[in-house]
Amino acid sequence: MSIVRDMELWPSGEQKIAWVRRYMPLLNHLEAEFEAEKPFLDKRIAVSVHMEAKTAYLCQVLAKGGAEVRATGSNPLSTQDDVAAALARSGVEVFALHGCTGGEYEEHLRRTLEFGPHAIVDDGGDLVQLLHGNSALSRNLSGGCEETTTGVLRLKARERAGELFFPMISVNDANCKHLFDNRYGTGQSVWDGIMRSTNLIVAGKTVVVAGYGWCGKGVSQKAKGLGARVIVTEVDPVKAIEAVMDGFTVMSMDEAAALGDVFVTVTGCKDVIVGRHFDIMKNGVLLANAGHFDVEIAKPDLLARAKEILPMRPNIEGYVMEDGRVLNLMAEGRLVNLASGDGHPAEIMDMSFALQALSVKYILENAGNLDNRVYPVPKAIDQYVASKKLAAMGFSIDRWSDEQREYVSGWQV
Numbered sequence: 001m002s003i004v005r006d007m008e009l010w011p012s013g014e015q016k017i018a019w020v021r022r023y024m025p026l027l028n029h030l031e032a033e034f035e036a037e038k039p040f041l042d043k044r045i046a047v048s049v050h051m052e053a054k055t056a057y058l059c060q061v062l063a064k065g066g067a068e069v070r071a072t073g074s075n076p077l078s079t080q081d082d083v084a085a086a087l088a089r090s091g092v093e094v095f096a097l098h099g100c101t102g103g104e105y106e107e108h109l110r111r112t113l114e115f116g117p118h119a120i121v122d123d124g125g126d127l128v129q130l131l132h133g134n135s136a137l138s139r140n141l142s143g144g145c146e147e148t149t150t151g152v153l154r155l156k157a158r159e160r161a162g163e164l165f166f167p168m169i170s171v172n173d174a175n176c177k178h179l180f181d182n183r184y185g186t187g188q189s190v191w192d193g194i195m196r197s198t199n200l201i202v203a204g205k206t207v208v209v210a211g212y213g214w215c216g217k218g219v220s221q222k223a224k225g226l227g228a229r230v231i232v233t234e235v236d237p238v239k240a241i242e243a244v245m246d247g248f249t250v251m252s253m254d255e256a257a258a259l260g261d262v263f264v265t266v267t268g269c270k271d272v273i274v275g276r277h278f279d280i281m282k283n284g285v286l287l288a289n290a291g292h293f294d295v296e297i298a299k300p301d302l303l304a305r306a307k308e309i310l311p312m313r314p315n316i317e318g319y320v321m322e323d324g325r326v327l328n329l330m331a332e333g334r335l336v337n338l339a340s341g342d343g344h345p346a347e348i349m350d351m352s353f354a355l356q357a358l359s360v361k362y363i364l365e366n367a368g369n370l371d372n373r374v375y376p377v378p379k380a381i382d383q384y385v386a387s388k389k390l391a392a393m394g395f396s397i398d399r400w401s402d403e404q405r406e407y408v409s410g411w412q413v
C-alpha cells in the first residue's frame with residue numbers, strides 16, 4: 001500500500017499533472033505508443049525522482065506501457081503531497097512524504113525496491129546505493145538509468161572501483177538532457193524558486209554563482225538577464241575563462257563572499273561556502289543551493305555561528321550572527337528550484353523524461369547483453385528525441401542531399 005500524506009489531496013495533484021501533460025508532447029507520443037505496444041508488459045520499474053507533476057506523468061507513461069511502477073521522491077523537500085496522492089490514486093504505488101525524516105526517506109527507497117524491479121530510474125544515486133547492499137532487492141534487476149550529474153559521478157566511481165553490479169545508462173550525459181535541462185531548466189527554475197519564495201528583486205543585485213558547469217551557466221545567464229551583476233567562482237581554469245568570455249566577473253569565493261547579495265551554489269562539491277565566508281557576508285544575504293546534495297553551503301558552520309534562527313518566510317530561515325547580521329538560508333540548503341518551486345519547466349522535462357522512458361526500454365530490450373558499466377544514451381535515442389522535440393516545437397531544419405552527404409563524408413564523422 002502507498003505511503004502518502006493524505007489521499008484526499010489528490011484533486012490538486014491531478015490538476016498539476018493534467019497541466020504538465022499539455023506541455024509534454026514527447027511523453028504524450030510515447031504514452032500512446034507504449035499503450036499500443038506494451039513494451040513493459042510483466043516488468044516492474046522503480047522510480048526515484050523528485051515527486052512532482054512531471055515525474056508523476058513519467059510514471060504513468062511507463063505504467064501505460066504495461067509496467068508495474070513504484071515511485072518515491074529523491075529529496076524529502078521536493079515531494080509534493082498532492083501529486084503523490086494523485087499518482088497513487090492512478091494506480092502507481094507511491095512512497096513519499098514532504099518533509100520526511102532521513103530514516104523515513106530511506107524506508108521509502110527500500111519500499112520502492114521491495115517488489116524486485118527489473119529496471120530503475122534513479123536521480124542522484126540513492127536507489128543504486130541501496131541496491132548494492134541488498135541482493136534480495138536487486139534479484140530481478142536488468143539495469144537502470146540515472147538522471148543527474150551527481151548520480152552519474154557516483155556511478156562512475158563505482159564503475160572505476162569495479163563495484164557496479166548492473167548496467168546503468170547515464171541519461172544526464174545525453175545532449176538532449178544536460179544542454180537543456182541543466183542549463184535552461186536549472187537556469188529558469190532556480191530564479192523562479194528564489195523569486196517566488198523571497199518576493200525580492202534580482203535586478204541591481206550582486207549574484208554570486210559557484211560553479212560554471214551546465215547548471216551554473218544557466219543560472220548565471222538568467223541572473224544577467226534579470227539585471228543582476230554576476231560574479232562566478234570556479235575551480236576549473238577552463239570553465240573560469242569561459243565565464244570571463246561570457247561577460248562575467250570571476251574571483252575566488254574568499255573575495256566574492258563580502259560582495260554578494262545572493263549566493264547560488266551549483267557545483268556538486270561540498271563546503272563551497274563555509275564559516276570564513278559567512279563571517280564577512282553582508283547583512284540580509286540570500287543563500288541558495290541548486291546542487292544535488294545539501295552539502296554545498298556548510299550548514300554546520302552556519303549553525304555554529306548562529307545565536308538564533310528565525311523563520312522568515314516559508315522555506316527561508318534567518319541565521320542571526322553574533323554581530324546581529326542575518327544570513328537567510330533558503331530551503332535548508334537543499335535544491336532551491338525543487339524545494340521552493342516546482343522544478344524545471346514541463347517542456348524541458350519532456351525531453352529529459354522521453355530520454356528516460358526510451359533508455360529504460362533499451363535496458364529491458366537488451367537485458368543480459370550489457371556489461372556492468374555506465375553506458376551513454378544510444379545516439380539514435382538522443383537524435384530521435386531532438387528531432388521529435390524540434391518538430392513538436394514547430395521548427396524544421398535542412399537535410400543533406402545525397403551529393404552533400406557524399407561531399408562531407410570524407411571528413412564528417
Ligand code: NAI
Binds near residue numbers: 216236266268269344
Ligand atoms: P558540471 O560538472 O557541468 O558543473 C559543475 C561545475 O562546478 C564544474 O565546472 C566544476 O569545476 C565546478 N566546481 C566544482 N567544485 C567547485 C567549487 N568548490 N567551487 C566552485 N566551482 C566548483 O555539473 P552540472 O551539470 O552543472 O551539475 C551541478 C550540480 O547540480 C550537480 O550536483 C547536479 O547533480 C545538480 N543538478 C541540479 C539540478 C537542479 O534541478 N537543481 C539539475 C541538474 C543537475
